[in-house]
Each structure stands twice: as C-alpha cells, then as structure tokens.
Amino acid sequence: MHRHLQLRHSSTRPQLSVRTLKTAMLWKSVLAVALIVLGIHDCSFRFIEIDKNQKDFAASVEHIVFYFNENQDDDFAYKFLRVRRSLSERRKMLYLVDLEMGRTLCGKYDEDIDNCPLQEGPGKKKVRCTYILETVVWITKFTVLNSTCAQI
Structure with missing residues (x-):
C-alpha cells in the first residue's frame, strides 16, 4: 500500500525582524550608490578635458x-x-x-x-x-x- 504524503503550503512564512529588513534595505541602498559612483568614475575616467x-x-x-x-x-x-x-x-x-x-x-x-x-x-x-x-x-x-x- 502506498501512502501519499500531502504537502501543505503554509501561509505563515518566517517573519523577519524590522531591524533585519532595515539592514537589508540599507545595504541595497549602499550597493546602489556604490554602483552609481563606480559608473560615474568609469565614465569620467574614459573622458578627458x-x-x-x-x-x-x-x-x-x-x-x-x-x-x-x-x-x-x-x-x-x-x-x-x-x-x-x-x-x-x-x-x-x-x-x-x-x-x-x-x-x-x-x-x-x-x-x-x-x-x-x-x-x-x-x-x-x-x-x-x-x-x-x-x-x-x-x-x-x-x-x-x-x-x-x-x-x-
């Protein structure tokens, strides 16, 4: 006899703390600014006065x-x-x-x-x-x- 396992999707996901979410958002912002700065640096490096x-x-x-x-x-x-x-x-x-x-x-x-x-x-x-x-x-x-x- 085969037993069928029923997988149930839980509607409760692990909750992240507000502090963890803020830290993640901060790092995303820092990364975005760093990419912009590097892009400007790369762009200005190729250009000459x-x-x-x-x-x-x-x-x-x-x-x-x-x-x-x-x-x-x-x-x-x-x-x-x-x-x-x-x-x-x-x-x-x-x-x-x-x-x-x-x-x-x-x-x-x-x-x-x-x-x-x-x-x-x-x-x-x-x-x-x-x-x-x-x-x-x-x-x-x-x-x-x-x-x-x-x-x-």
Missing part, C-alpha cells in the same frame, strides 16, 4: 541648444550662457557637455537667439544641463545619447 574653443565642440554645443529648445514646451527660446565642463571620449567622437542656458525674450523659432536679451523678473529662468553627445561633424550628424537638465 578638452578645449572649449575646439571647432567640433562648438558645433556640438550649438546642436545641444537647438535640441534643448526643440524639446521644450516653452514658447521662449533658451540661449547658451556658459560651458561648465567639456570632456571628450578618447576613442570615439563623444562629448560630455555640462552647460548653462538662459530663457530669452525671443521665441524658440526666431532667427537670432544669440543676440536676444535674457528675460528678467518672473520670466527669468536658467537651466544647467549635462549631455552626452555623439558627433560626426563632417556629415553634420549629432546624436544625443543622454541628457539631464535642472533649473538653477
């Missing part, structure tokens, strides 16, 4: 400002104010550009945004953006790989 006046770099910054304005819901144009950091990847035509832009009185489709005055008072806005951009200047091809912007 370059001259902001380099022709290819200047064309890339011009494209970034155009790209930013095209992707804004704002009717006003933003113009380039300053480059905070300019890096290039050693083996590829990649630029890491950290720049500031300001909101102008001109519309984003106006011709001469560079000579347009910045807004003052309640309409005044500045943004700081970091872009990673792949550039093939000789065929005028720019590809934004990553971007982050924040109002300052």
Whole structure:
C-alpha cells in the first residue's frame, strides 16, 4: 500500500525582524550608490578635458541648444550662457557637455537667439544641463545619447 504524503503550503512564512529588513534595505541602498559612483568614475575616467574653443565642440554645443529648445514646451527660446565642463571620449567622437542656458525674450523659432536679451523678473529662468553627445561633424550628424537638465 502506498501512502501519499500531502504537502501543505503554509501561509505563515518566517517573519523577519524590522531591524533585519532595515539592514537589508540599507545595504541595497549602499550597493546602489556604490554602483552609481563606480559608473560615474568609469565614465569620467574614459573622458578627458578638452578645449572649449575646439571647432567640433562648438558645433556640438550649438546642436545641444537647438535640441534643448526643440524639446521644450516653452514658447521662449533658451540661449547658451556658459560651458561648465567639456570632456571628450578618447576613442570615439563623444562629448560630455555640462552647460548653462538662459530663457530669452525671443521665441524658440526666431532667427537670432544669440543676440536676444535674457528675460528678467518672473520670466527669468536658467537651466544647467549635462549631455552626452555623439558627433560626426563632417556629415553634420549629432546624436544625443543622454541628457539631464535642472533649473538653477
């Protein structure tokens, strides 16, 4: 005669203490931060500082400002104010550009945004953006790989 064993799933699972759960969450947070820091370190290790006046770099910054304005819901144009950091990847035509832009009185489709005055008072806005951009200047091809912007 065969006996059938019945396996029952218990609805009671071993309970972990709140302290154990908090410790596990803390370690997950530490691990996440460590991975981000290592990623930034790895990224910045591959990039080297370059001259902001380099022709290819200047064309890339011009494209970034155009790209930013095209992707804004704002009717006003933003113009380039300053480059905070300019890096290039050693083996590829990649630029890491950290720049500031300001909101102008001109519309984003106006011709001469560079000579347009910045807004003052309640309409005044500045943004700081970091872009990673792949550039093939000789065929005028720019590809934004990553971007982050924040109002300052």
